[in-house]
Amino acid sequence: MPPSSPPSTTALDGPRTLDVLASLDAQLGTVDPDARALVALTAGEGGSVALTDVELRDDGILEVPGDALGIVVVTSEDVRLDDADEVVSLRQLVAVLPDGTEVGIVRVGDDPQPRTWSTADPDTAGNDPPGSAEGLRPRDVTANTARRAFGLPSLAEVPPVEDLLARAWLLQAAEAGLSRFDSPDGPREVEPEELAHLDGADPLSGLCTTDPDTGEADRVPTWEEVRAAAARGELQLASYTVEPTHAAWLDADGFAQVVDRTLPSTEQLLGTLRIVGEDPLVGWAIGHIAERGWGRPV
Structure with a gap:
């Protein structure tokens, strides 16, 4: 059943979008913190706003109806608010409008009382002070897919x-x-010398050149350059790949976020090296990363 809202057949503004979210929030009730969902808002009968399915393609691109008035995102994040040390969970219903306006209903931590925010006019958005919208805007992959x-x-x-x-x-x-x-004879410890062919290897398919004398990177590419290479189908991250169509659809920040979520962490990778080669192999890998100016993973 679509939530009711003030008549709007061509566009939504911040206050009317908040009405739609409030109606939807009441219908949904308690939402699983792990839930992630995307749905389009379209014009319904009698000036109402209807919920319309969207398609998230296998390559990661979100297809929405051409007449979509907005996209509603159901999401949750663990964040620090106002430079506090404590991490709290933000459970949100957020509407992203085509003009970039965002409106949200959020529950913070264990507080059952929802808060509201809007990038259009924080003063009229409900019970949060002006300026709070920027800190409450979700920064996860689901929200960025809607954007x-x-x-x-x-x-x-x-x-x-x-x-x-x-x-x-x-x-x-x-x-x-x-x-x-x-x-063939079972697991065995791998020595650093066996991986010496990776000394100075370019991990980004030609995007990162190295000085043949020092082994240090001559130049570090930008995220936009990495994204563009992926969009051309020229980026290979060992056994991991990014769909060129998805890379072309994303901007640099969204692409960086997807890659960051996709690749194993440094801790996981060092853990794998510790299993196959114990401390000598881990020490060799850490030393190599430091020598190339990429920091010291811990």
Whole structure:
């Protein structure tokens, strides 16, 4: 059953969108914190607003109806608010409108009382003070998928591209180590010398050149350059790939977020190296990352 709202057949503004969300929030009741969902808002009968299915394609692109008035996102994040040390859970219903306006109903931590916010006019958005909207806007992949469906910029905490270089190289090392660890005679310890062919290896398919004398990276590519290479189908991250169509659809920040969520963490990769080669192999890998100026993974 579509939620009711004030008549609106061509567009939604902040206050009317909040009415739609409030009606939907009442119908949904308690939502699982792990739930993630996307649904389009379209014009319904008699000036109402209807909920319409959207399609998330296998390549990660979200297709919405051409007459969509907005997209509702059901999502949850663990965040720190106002520089507090404590991490709290934000459970949200958020509407993203084609003009970039965002309106949300959020429950913070264990507080059952919902709060409201709007990027259009925080003063009229309900019970949060002006300026609170920016801190409450969701920064997860689901929300950014909704934004990109309207061609809007992603909102994400983007890691340094050096982090990608380190993880991509460690992934090469981990996969090479595993292939030697599982020998015909059973598992065996892999020595650093067996992976020496990876010294100075470019982890980004030609995007990161190295100085043949020092082994240090001459140049670190930008996230936009990495995204563009992926969109051309020229990026290979060991056994991991990004669909070129998805990379072309994303912006640099959204692409960085997807890659960050896709690749194993440095901790996981170092853990794999510890299994196949124990401390000597881990020490070799950490030293190599540090020498190339990509930081010291811990």
